[in-house]
Amino acid sequence: xxxxxxxxxxxxxxxxxxxxxxxxxxxxxxxxxxxxxxxxxxxxxxxxxxxxxxxxxxxxxxxxxxxxxxxxxxxxxxxxxxxxxxxxxxxxxxxxxxxxxxxxxxxxxxxxxxxxxxxxxxxxxxxxxxxxxxxxxxxxxxxxxxxxxxxxxxxxxxxxxxxxxxxxxxxxxxxxxxxxxxxxxxxxxx
Numbered sequence: 633x634x635x636x637x638x639x640x641x642x643x644x645x646x647x648x649x650x651x652x653x654x655x656x657x658x659x660x661x662x663x664x665x666x667x668x669x670x671x672x673x674x675x676x677x678x679x680x681x682x683x684x685x686x687x688x689x690x691x692x693x694x695x696x697x698x699x700x701x702x703x704x705x706x707x708x709x710x711x712x713x714x715x716x717x718x719x720x721x722x723x724x725x726x727x728x729x730x731x732x733x734x735x736x737x738x739x740x741x742x743x744x745x746x747x748x749x750x751x752x753x754x755x756x757x758x759x760x761x762x763x764x765x766x767x768x769x770x771x772x773x774x775x776x777x778x779x780x781x782x783x784x785x786x787x788x789x790x791x792x793x794x795x796x797x798x799x800x801x802x803x804x805x806x807x808x809x810x811x812x813x814x815x816x817x818x819x820x821x822x
Contacts, residue, residue, distance in 0.1 A: 692751075693820055699748035700813040703760045706744040707806040710767045713737050714799040717774070718792055720784045727778040734771045741767040756812050763805040770798050 717730055745764045749757050777791045778784060787795075 690820075693816060696751045696753070696756075697813060697816060699751035700756065700809055700816075702744055702748055703752075703756075703763070704806055704809050704813070706741055707763050707802050707809070710737055710741065710763070710770065711799050711802050711806070714770060714795055714802075717784045717787075718795055718799075722785050723783050725784045727781050727784055730784045731771075731774060731778060734767075734774055738767050738771045753812075756809060759805050759808045759812070763802060763809075766798055766801050766805065770795070773798070 713733055716733075717725065720730075741764045745760055748760065752760060773791075773794060774784075777787055781787065
């Protein structure tokens with residue numbers, strides 16, 4: 633019987649050792665699983681935070697691109713009105729109509745500046761501010777120049793040259809805004 637007892641004791645001792653090793657393996661596995669789970673949660677949080685930040689950045693970029701587009705269009709409208717005045721012949725455009733159109737354009741220019749200022753960076757807002765002031769200068773210049781004229785075609789060559797100069801300034805400002813828009817689009821792609 634001693635042999636059976638020794639075999640039973642060895643078997644039970646081996647079983648206890650296997651059970652202890654299984655317990656240690658389970659504890660270690662659970663510990664690594666908890667670490668892995670924490671690491672996965674940290675990565676999920678970081679990804680979600682980064683995605684949220686990128687979403688805000690994209691939203692701001694889209695908003696500024698829309699504002700730049702509107703500013704560029706507003707400047708183009710001013711250039712078109714100046715060109716209409718410069719191109720008028722004989723009685724094709726009376727002074728009163730031209731002044732009314734330029735006044736409406738100036739009001740739209742001020743409105744565009746006010747509505748889009750918050751979406752633009754400092755450089756862009758300065759360019760748009762200067763464009764707005766150029767449109768105001770055009771309005772003031774035409775009010776003075778057309779004071780006693782029935783038709784805009786009666787403007788002197790010097791007056792037309794000054795209008796071309798103001799139009800050229802608007803083109804330069806428009807190009808600055810276009811370049812800024814292109815830079816933003818380039819940065820977005822990167």
